[in-house]
Amino acid sequence: MKTMSYIPQPSPWRDLPIDLLSRSPIARWAPVPLRLIVGYGFMEHGFAKLARGLDAFPAILQAIGVPAPHLMGWLTILVEIVGGLAVLLGALLLLANITMAAVLLVAMFTVHLPYGFSSIKLQAVTAAGAQFGPPGFETNLLYLACLATLVLGGSGPLAIDSFLTKRRETTRPSMQTEGA
Numbered sequence: 001m002k003t004m005s006y007i008p009q010p011s012p013w014r015d016l017p018i019d020l021l022s023r024s025p026i027a028r029w030a031p032v033p034l035r036l037i038v039g040y041g042f043m044e045h046g047f048a049k050l051a052r053g054l055d056a057f058p059a060i061l062q063a064i065g066v067p068a069p070h071l072m073g074w075l076t077i078l079v080e081i082v083g084g085l086a087v088l089l090g091a092l093l094l095l096a097n098i099t100m101a102a103v104l105l106v107a108m109f110t111v112h113l114p115y116g117f118s119s120i121k122l123q124a125v126t127a128a129g130a131q132f133g134p135p136g137f138e139t140n141l142l143y144l145a146c147l148a149t150l151v152l153g154g155s156g157p158l159a160i161d162s163f164l165t166k167r168r169e170t171t172r173p174s175m176q177t178e179g180a
Contacts, residue, residue: 031090031149031156038146039088042100046080049073064110079103087150090159097147104140104147112137 049057058073066072079099086096112135115121121133155161 028157031153032158034146034150035087035090035155035159038143038150039084039086041143042080042084042087044084046077046084049077049080066110076103087147090155090161093155093159093161094151097151101144101147104143108137108140112140 055070057077058069061069061073080103083096083100083103086092087100115134116136117138119135119138121135122130123133124131
């Protein structure tokens with residue numbers, strides 16, 4: 001009886017550097033889709049709260065025991081819409097992300113945590129379609145990771161912050177030579 005043994009062959013990819021894509025000229029564009037998705041997502045959540053009526057979201061906050069529900073409701077909506085727009089445009093990223101992270105953390109600990117990790121809780125499938133339960137904190141963590149990535153990695157091209165940084169860098173040398 002003949003036995004066959006498996007001899008692993010070296011990968012044809014072994015000589016490629018691990019960070020090949022990070023060296024690519026397109027790597028600098030990586031934050032752009034992240035900004036667009038996160039910014040749009042936050043704005044969509046803010047507009048959805050507004051669309052239900054001016055008192056609907058504060059009523060939910062009051063029902064779960066949030067202090068000053070009308071103030072907190074409006075602050076949340078404002079952060080979601082204005083912060084989402086700021087992320088979408090790549091403007092004031094650090095300030096926007098801090099306020100947005102605060103909203104996410106409050107929502108995670110006051111609303112989503114009791115429902116566990118998963119954001120999809122399939123309860124039943126009926127003739128009307130799938131029935132889902134309350135979402136867990138998975139989506140909050142994903143948004144927080146995206147916000148942290150944008151703050152740590154930068155907003156990328158086509159961002160107002162990048163434009164302002166370049167503008168500041170080009171005006172600094174001329175200001176120093178004027179004083180000399």
